[in-house]
Amino acid sequence: MRRILMAGAIASAVSTIAALAALAPSAQAASVPQVVPAGCAATAAAGHAHCDALQLVRGGASPAAPTGFGPSDIQSAYNLGSNPGSGQTVAIVDAYDDPNAESDLATYRSQWGLSACTTSSGCFSKVDQNGGTTYPSGDSGWGVEITLDLDAVSAACPGCHIMLVEANTNNDTDLGAAVDEAVKLGAKFVSNSYSDAESNFSTGLDTHYNHPGVMIAAATGDNGTQSGSNAQFPATFPSVVAVGGTSLSQASNSRGWSETVWNSGGSGCSSLFAKPAYQQNVTTDCSNRASADVSADANPNTGLAVYDSYGQSGWLEYGGTSLATPLISAMWAQAGAPASGDDGVSYLYANEAEFNDVTSGSNGSCGTVICNAGTGWDGPTGVGTPNGVSGFASGTTPPPPGNDFSVSLSPASGSVNPGSSATSTVGTKITSGSAVTVRLSASGLPSGASASFSPASVSAGSSSTLTISTAASTPPGTYSVTVTGTAGSTSHTAAYSLTVNGTTGGGTVTVTNPGNQIWFVGFQSQGLQIQASDSKNLPLTFRATGLPPGLTISSSGVISGTPTTAGTYQVTVTATDSGGGTGKAAFSYQIYGF
Known part of the structure; x- marks a missing residue:
């Protein structure tokens, strides 16, 4: 998509800036609260x-x-x-x-x-x-x-x-x-x-x-x-x-x-x-x-x-x-x-639920x-x-005598592509006594993966949602993740089988040419999203060469910034999937000064 700033728009912007400048003295004169370091x-x-x-x-x-x-x-x-x-x-x-x-x-x-x-x-x-x-x-x-x-x-x-x-x-x-x-x-x-x-x-x-x-x-x-x-x-x-x-x-x-x-x-x-x-x-x-x-x-x-x-x-x-x-x-x-x-x-x-x-x-x-x-x-x-102040008390005290609980998962297994998430419901059940506060955690995660619980602590008898998120770099395989519920010094566990799908070999990556771009020195870009697709639907990362000074590209393919130097720039964007497949598109940026 082409972005062209018309001369009338520039004149209007300059006029608006001048008007704001004229108002500045009266605005500065107003007494407003200020934060001053000691x-x-x-x-x-x-x-x-x-x-x-x-x-x-x-x-x-x-x-x-x-x-x-x-x-x-x-x-x-x-x-x-x-x-x-x-x-x-x-x-x-x-x-x-x-x-x-x-x-x-x-x-x-x-x-x-x-x-x-x-x-x-x-x-x-x-x-x-x-x-x-x-x-x-x-x-x-x-x-x-x-x-x-x-x-x-x-x-x-x-x-x-x-x-x-x-x-x-x-x-x-x-x-x-x-x-x-x-x-x-x-x-x-x-x-x-x-x-x-x-x-x-x-x-x-x-x-x-x-x-x-x-x-x-x-x-x-x-x-x-x-x-x-x-x-x-x-x-x-x-x-x-x-x-x-x-x-x-x-x-x-x-x-x-x-x-x-x-x-x-x-x-x-x-x-x-x-x-x-x-x-x-x-x-x-x-x-x-x-x-x-x-x-x-x-x-x-x-x-x-x-x-x-x-x-x-x-x-x-x-x-x-x-x-x-x-x-x-x-x-x-x-x-x-x-x-x-x-x-x-x-x-x-240990007492997170108390805050x-x-x-x-x-x-x-x-x-x-x-x-x-x-x-x-x-x-x-x-x-x-x-x-x-109960959250500041020792977190090593076990539940009262006669109180106990269990932990379960539904489902107890999940399969994900690298860069995506799997969810499960963590159930906690009172097995004796009355409810105690159970703090949840996970271990045994593969490289690049993380686990979160919502909420992180529950009263025994309530449930929480477990989300396991993998990175694009997480290696394929099947992993045994242990979910642990802890109340004081008493802990119980449940097992979750996480399968990370294989990503051997890259797909065919196609980068859509966005067309030649026109912009002006000193005017901020609203962000140009580079479009690309992958035949294996693998996660993509982006890089670019030849960008005008002041512009950068994010790993997700957004070009943004404020150009600083006029000229014509030949840009090449490369998209790479998690399996190593790549695709490119070349286009130009015309930056005007005024």
Whole structure:
């Protein structure tokens, strides 16, 4: 199909742009809310962490009263009850000193009618990274991060005690030493609202974040999906609870609230750490450790009201995964510390049914579960957001005595071509006692294949849909796939026979010539889909040579982009099926400048 942009259309577009430009000054003059990173959120030098706190600035004078969510909102949204907590200690690790930390905390708690949390009452304590009172130099940027952390813990667990441990600097080693000190002083829940790229990792840092019997949480960052060397540690350490972010809003549903992925919340695949056991049966689209594990409100547009007077103006509204991390830490404290020898991360996966599953939204364009929400685990939100605190309890407890279940599949076999899917219904039946929550997983899959369950956890006596998807590269053969249902430490299995049809030898591939194309420099192509067929109906992939600068072709055969250089270009598109058969078509692109 030919695409020709007429001169009249160009003139109209230019006129419209000019009109919009004329309106720009008045539009810019309007006061609109803006998201502003905290001073400590700026890019840090190599080997130094940045905080993950973002302020919502609504414009105009600073508010005299709080704006944003308060404690009752957080407690309602996450089904925590009213003013929960009974003396558990949550440690907050941050860099530098906030000299107003305790007095600002007092103002915050007084505003919301929470009990006082002071040094004299034993509720609040502040130490340097060596456990003493020789505090580091002050920093107002990290000061507001400290404020956010203290107020978030207070909102989610007003009855918790709070230990603030101030690292000498934001150097990764200093922050790690502060974590060690928090654990040494008895904290069983340690919140870390900072992150650094794995490219800055140095041997030994992980030891600071591996303390069996202690829950250590860390923020996944505020820059969307970042994998490989840009993945954010310490959240990617397998012994750390990686906390992602959501957008929280009130809703007219039974919960009273709804959540979607916060589009800037962090997730990703580690470049350093192997896939841990608790993720082996989870579809993560990642061969290594994937984050996040769990999530909570982080969008600054749906953020928390906080009070800070150290270089700040009083009442502020903040979000970021720096909000989600202390919220999760404070909620976990209400469920109790991990068992001796455990770090607790596996509990989340064992108790997946106890969380609110966040199924909509995205934090990137990766095209996989790493950046897109869906049923069950996903990168931006992990297993979901808390629905009460039972999901943080040990996942190794077996069903109550006398309770048991069975697992079955219907059908118990299926045949697929490479690149397609087979489905089966997983039935769970109570064999004795009452219903228990059964988590489903699959093993024995062939190369390139993946399994998903909808839902991922069911009450015994209910069913789930199993979908096994194969890749175009999945080798032919018959495979015995094991479907496992687990409730606590009790597991039962069922077998599924998967046959992947043979693909030896390619078919005859025919590529339809799209005809010569005409386009203009600087005007975006809407996408030209190359049509092709294969005599064996095998999956096809596409490539092209000779494309004009600015245009690319996807593996599915869509040519798109914005041409940058005028000229005539001879293009050849090649389609290749999964058996090696190929076909080609040649045509030209005429790119005009003006």
